[in-house]
Amino acid sequence: MADERLIAALDFHTLEDVKELVNTLGDSVSYYKVGMELFYSVGSEVVTWLRGEGKEVFLDLKLHDIPNTVASGLCSLMDLGASILNVHASGGYTMMKTAADRLHEEAAKRGIACPKLIAVTVLTSINQEDWEGLGHELQIKSAVVRYAKLAKKAGLDGVVASPQEAALIREACGPDFLIVTPGVRPAGASADDQSRIATPAKALEAGASHLVIGRPIRAAKDPKAAAEAILKEMESVR
Numbered sequence: 060m061a062d063e064r065l066i067a068a069l070d071f072h073t074l075e076d077v078k079e080l081v082n083t084l085g086d087s088v089s090y091y092k093v094g095m096e097l098f099y100s101v102g103s104e105v106v107t108w109l110r111g112e113g114k115e116v117f118l119d120l121k122l123h124d125i126p127n128t129v130a131s132g133l134c135s136l137m138d139l140g141a142s143i144l145n146v147h148a149s150g151g152y153t154m155m156k157t158a159a160d161r162l163h164e165e166a167a168k169r170g171i172a173c174p175k176l177i178a179v180t181v182l183t184s185i186n187q188e189d190w191e192g193l194g195h196e197l198q199i200k201s202a203v204v205r206y207a208k209l210a211k212k213a214g215l216d217g218v219v220a221s222p223q224e225a226a227l228i229r230e231a232c233g234p235d236f237l238i239v240t241p242g243v244r245p246a247g248a249s250a251d252d253q254s255r256i257a258t259p260a261k262a263l264e265a266g267a268s269h270l271v272i273g274r275p276i277r278a279a280k281d282p283k284a285a286a287e288a289i290l291k292e293m294e295s296v297r
C-alpha cells in the first residue's frame with residue numbers, strides 16, 4: 060500500500076512520460092511532485108490528470124518575487140487541486156506572510172480547501188562553499204533553521220530542506236510543521252547534483268514528514284522495484 064510520506068518527482072516534459080511512470084508505479088505511489096520542467100511544458104493539464112487518477116500533488120514552482128506578485132500567482136494556482144504549493148523563503152518574511160494570508164482569504168472566499176504553503180529554505184544542491192560564495196556568513200544549517208522559524212512565524216505550514224537539517228527544524232518548529240526533504244538517496248545511489256543528502260530511513264529518523272525522490276525511482280531500470288525498496292526502508296521508521 061502507498062505511503063503518503065513518499066512524493067515521487069515527475070521531472071519529465073511530456074504527459075506521455077508522466078502517464079507511463081504513474082501507471083508503472085500503480086498503487087505503490089500516491090503522491091507526486093510536479094516541478095518547473097513539467098509544468099512549463101505541459102501546463103495545468105498534468106495536475107488535472109493526476110488528480111483524476113486519485114493522486115495527491117505537490118506543485119513545486121518555488122515562487123520568488125515581490126509580495127503582491129507571489130500572492131497573486133499562488134491565487135492563480137490554488138484552484139488546480141494541488142495539496143502543497145511553495146515559495147522561496149529568501150523572498151523574506153513580508154512576502155511569505157502576504158502569500159499565506161492571501162491564500163487563506165481566497166480559499167475562504169472561494170469555499171475551497173486551502174492548499175498547504177511551504178517555503179524552500181536553502182536548495183539541497185548548495186554546499187557550504189557555494190553558500191559562502193554567495194556572501195553568506197551563517198552555516199547552511201543555521202540559515203535553514205532561521206528561514207524555517209521565519210516561515211512558521213509568517214503562517215506557513217512547513218519548509219523544504221535537506222534531510223541533514225530536518226532534526227534541527229523539527230526541534231525548532233514543533234511536531235506539526237511539514238518538513239519536505241529532497242536530497243534523499245538510497246545507500247550507494249548516485250548523489251547526482253545534490254549536495255546535502257541522506258538515506259530514506261535517516262531522513263525520516265531526523266524528522267522529515269515527506270521525502271521527495273526523483274531520479275532514484277524515475278531513472279531506475281525497474282522504477283516499481285526501486286520505489287518498493289524505498290517504501291520498505293521507510294516502513295522501518297514510523
Ligand SMILES: O=c1ccn([C@@H]2O[C@H](COP(=O)(O)O)[C@@H](O)[C@H]2O)c(=O)[nH]1
Nearest residue numbers: 068094181182183241242271272273274
Ligand atoms: O532544495 C530543493 C528543492 C527542490 N528539489 C526538487 O526535488 C527533486 C529532487 O529530484 P532528485 O532526482 O531526487 O534529485 C527535483 O525535482 C528538484 O527540483 C530539490 O532537489 N532540492
